[in-house]
Amino acid sequence: MAAIRTLEHLAQSEIISREVNRPLITLKKRRPRILLVTPELNGGRRIGGEGQPGPRAKAGGLADVCTLLVDSLSDMGADVHVAMPHFRHMFESRTQFSRKLHLSQDREFFYRRSVYEGSAESNRKAALVFQRDVIHHILPKVKPDIVHCHDWMTGLVPAAAKTMGIRSLFTIHNVHDEKATLAEIEDRGIDAAGFWQHLHYSHFPTCYDETRGSNPVNFMASAIHAADTVNTVSETFLREMTEGRHASAWGIVDVLRAKFAYGEAEGIINAPDDSWSPRQDDALARSYDSRSHAEGKAVNKRRLQQLCGLEEDPEAPVLFWPSRLDPVQKGCQLLSDILFKVVSDYMALGLQVVFVADGPFREHFDRIADVHGMRNRVGVMPFNDALSRLAFAGSDFVLMPSAYEPCGLAQMVGLKYGTLPIVHQTGGLKDTVTHLDVAKNLGNGFVFENHDCNGLRWAIDEAMRFFIRSAPDRDRQVRRIMDESERDFSSTKTLESYVKVYEKLAGRPLFA
Numbered sequence: 001m002a003a004i005r006t007l008e009h010l011a012q013s014e015i016i017s018r019e020v021n022r023p024l025i026t027l028k029k030r031r032p033r034i035l036l037v038t039p040e041l042n043g044g045r046r047i048g049g050e051g052q053p054g055p056r057a058k059a060g061g062l063a064d065v066c067t068l069l070v071d072s073l074s075d076m077g078a079d080v081h082v083a084m085p086h087f088r089h090m091f092e093s094r095t096q097f098s099r100k101l102h103l104s105q106d107r108e109f110f111y112r113r114s115v116y117e118g119s120a121e122s123n124r125k126a127a128l129v130f131q132r133d134v135i136h137h138i139l140p141k142v143k144p145d146i147v148h149c150h151d152w153m154t155g156l157v158p159a160a161a162k163t164m165g166i167r168s169l170f171t172i173h174n175v176h177d178e179k180a181t182l183a184e185i186e187d188r189g190i191d192a193a194g195f196w197q198h199l200h201y202s203h204f205p206t207c208y209d210e211t212r213g214s215n216p217v218n219f220m221a222s223a224i225h226a227a228d229t230v231n232t233v234s235e236t237f238l239r240e241m242t243e244g245r246h247a248s249a250w251g252i253v254d255v256l257r258a259k260f261a262y263g264e265a266e267g268i269i270n271a272p273d274d275s276w277s278p279r280q281d282d283a284l285a286r287s288y289d290s291r292s293h294a295e296g297k298a299v300n301k302r303r304l305q306q307l308c309g310l311e312e313d314p315e316a317p318v319l320f321w322p323s324r325l326d327p328v329q330k331g332c333q334l335l336s337d338i339l340f341k342v343v344s345d346y347m348a349l350g351l352q353v354v355f356v357a358d359g360p361f362r363e364h365f366d367r368i369a370d371v372h373g374m375r376n377r378v379g380v381m382p383f384n385d386a387l388s389r390l391a392f393a394g395s396d397f398v399l400m401p402s403a404y405e406p407c408g409l410a411q412m413v414g415l416k417y418g419t420l421p422i423v424h425q426t427g428g429l430k431d432t433v434t435h436l437d438v439a440k441n442l443g444n445g446f447v448f449e450n451h452d453c454n455g456l457r458w459a460i461d462e463a464m465r466f467f468i469r470s471a472p473d474r475d476r477q478v479r480r481i482m483d484e485s486e487r488d489f490s491s492t493k494t495l496e497s498y499v500k501v502y503e504k505l506a507g508r509p510l511f512a
Helices: 002-020 061-076 120-142 157-163 182-187 208-214 219-226 235-242 250-261 293-308 332-345 362-371 385-394 410-416 427-432 453-467 471-488 491-506
Strands: 033-037 079-085 101-104 146-150 167-172 229-232 265-267 318-321 352-356 378-381 397-400 420-424 446-448
Touching: 033 061, 033 120, 061 079, 061 146, 061 491, 079 120, 101 120, 120 157, 146 157, 146 491, 157 167, 157 219, 167 219, 167 491, 182 208, 219 250, 229 235, 229 250, 229 491, 235 250, 235 265, 235 427, 250 265, 293 318, 293 352, 293 378, 293 385, 293 471, 318 385, 332 352, 332 362, 332 453, 352 385, 362 378, 397 410, 410 420, 410 427, 410 471, 420 427, 420 453, 446 453, 453 471
Parallel strands: 033 079, 033 146, 079 101, 146 167, 167 229, 229 265, 318 352, 318 397, 352 378, 397 420, 420 446
Antiparallel strands: none
């Protein structure tokens, strides 16, 4: 028997020897398989079926960065899959999707007209239905090397992935969060008993039975707690979150502080996708670059004024509001307090303000324009992608007085189009906009620190002082800023940062 075991051992050693000494060219590594779990997507080249663009369901920059990752990682050779809800009413009619697009099929999503629609209870229910499909069907089917989850609607997935031995990255795009008890989670079909220990609760759980019905699970904090790595969408926003400077639960602050202390949290600035370029934007009346911006912007300004019913004057300074009219985050109430005074004070310059945005505060600007007879100076238009793109090209300044801003894309788009941002110093705005100093040839916008109407008015006045400078001085600065923005705010930089995180999670180079 000993001799037989010795012969078996020698035979196995020979097999191992042959395997070890096999030429490396025959040892092919499997492509990294990455699953993006997201409630939003903005089309894309690599996830649609039959050569069509992928589905579109967008509420903000989350959709853009997910689309960038899908397309770019696929181009690099990764095996990229996407899990998202099937927003049938929002998707364009099509007969086939890519096999790498895994849609959560539930009537909860079919008739929605926007990603986050209705009450908090309705959105929480939708999030649980989506995560049920991801946890019990999509993760076991795809078997990814890395799962990349985005925002609170995916908050339970990292905990479930941990029990499956799948490494995870969680990206925080906003401060919104939701809670639900284990009982509610399980009532929606999620078997949480297998990963309940990896979740984060409102108070310390003593046992499963005690916790199940009366100790709510915090979605965002659970994702931060369970994920192997976390990132926010700017470095300043990460620091602000760890300092408790935003209206997020202290549970989120505590777990994020812990992740940051252990080197498992970082900030990665999102960048506009490459379609945002005045050289190739089909929505513009005339394309232009940094050398021809003065002529190009004048043509686009006249077209914008025509579409918005404003007085046609290519010499008038135009302020553009590009984001949703949300007084909680975006600071539109600051502008409403001073709009009439600003337009009146700069009447001699012909100052105009253009809104291409939806949101609860839109009616206030409509009323201000009507009451004061300023429709030839103030254009309030519903959001339209083509008109918004034209407004970036036809305006001189972008207004972004946000109370908080995890990243922000509009300020970077504005810089690429030669439209200088007027911003509150917070989050991603602080990381991407510095106050213009013409004498030193530095800076790219107008930044105010105190978040009130006086601070915003000061920044607008600074912008007007710049506008009335000589045309050569102004054009020289805009040219410099456009050139610097092309270099600094590229999607390539964003992609490289995420690839580094993926490689850290995988413990090896993925695309060598």
